[in-house]
Amino acid sequence: xxxxxxxxxxxxVSEGALVLLRCNYSSSVPPYxxxxxxxxxxxxxxxxxxxxxxxxxxxxxxxxxxFKKSETSFHLTKPSAHMSDAAEYFCAVSxxxxxxxxxxxTMLLVSP
Amino acid sequence: DTAVSQTPKYLxxxxxxxxxxxxxxxxxxxxxxxxxxDSKKFLKIMFSYNNKELIINETVPNRFSPKSPDKAHxxxxxxxxxxGDSAVYFCASSFREYGELFFGEGSRLTVL
Numbered sequence: 001x002x003x004x005x006x007x008x009x010x011x012x013v014s015e016g017a018l019v020l021l022r023c024n025y026s027s028s029v030p031p032y033x034x035x036x037x038x039x040x041x042x043x044x045x046x047x048x049x050x051x052x053x054x055x056x057x058x059x060x061x062x063x064x065x066x067f068k069k070s071e072t073s074f075h076l077t078k079p080s081a082h083m084s085d086a087a088e089y090f091c092a093v094s095x096x097x098x099x100x101x102x103x104x105x106t107m108l109l110v111s112p
Numbered sequence: 113d114t115a116v117s118q119t120p121k122y123l124x125x126x127x128x129x130x131x132x133x134x135x136x137x138x139x140x141x142x143x144x145x146x147x148x149x150d151s152k153k154f155l156k157i158m159f160s161y162n163n164k165e166l167i168i169n170e171t172v173p174n175r176f177s178p179k180s181p182d183k184a185h186x187x188x189x190x191x192x193x194x195x196g197d198s199a200v201y202f203c204a205s206s207f208r209e210y211g212e213l214f215f216g217e218g219s220r221l222t223v224l
Contacts, residue, residue, distance in 0.1 A: 005194075016141055032212075034212065038153075039145040041218075042217060042218070043116075043202060043215035043216050043217045044202070044213070045215070046123075046212060046213075046214075051218075064213050070146075088153055090155065099145065099157050099168055100159075100213055102154075102155040102217055104152070104153070104154055105153045105154070105155075107153075
């Protein structure tokens, strides 16, 4: 069965600092992995996805994530945080035809 | 032109009432979903329809009844509303084999 663990319900960074949001997954087959962002009072928007091509995936708004099979991880990073990055971030896993399973989310707080 | 649209955006109602939420997608996807997001932001799959056929029906009270008149529409009807039904309900759609979900803006249900 597939599952996702996001370490840290809240992550605080200063504007301009590196953003690192952690995600570990469990899957019985090669997974598809996703990061979604949710701004207040809005739906979820896809940031990036891994579907067994390049292990380093680039997404929108300067975010990227690296698939590490040996560590079963798919951490999300951004070199320099902006105030507008403050939002809830969700990691999700799918086993192809299965429905996405989401992690519990990480709230990113950005201070000036 | 909104890809996944759901109405209404806000619902405030009394316990015991019946309410419906409508969802439409214009992306040509073959699969549609209802997710429930609780106050802690946890996203839980409720139902999934593929080409109008129910394929996922998680442990949800039978007061919740989805209906898919065609591939582009998936409605959610809730009978005898309870306080615990208060949440944000998200509709989403995808091509089943790819897993990537496209979300609506959400419908916030408040039961008093």
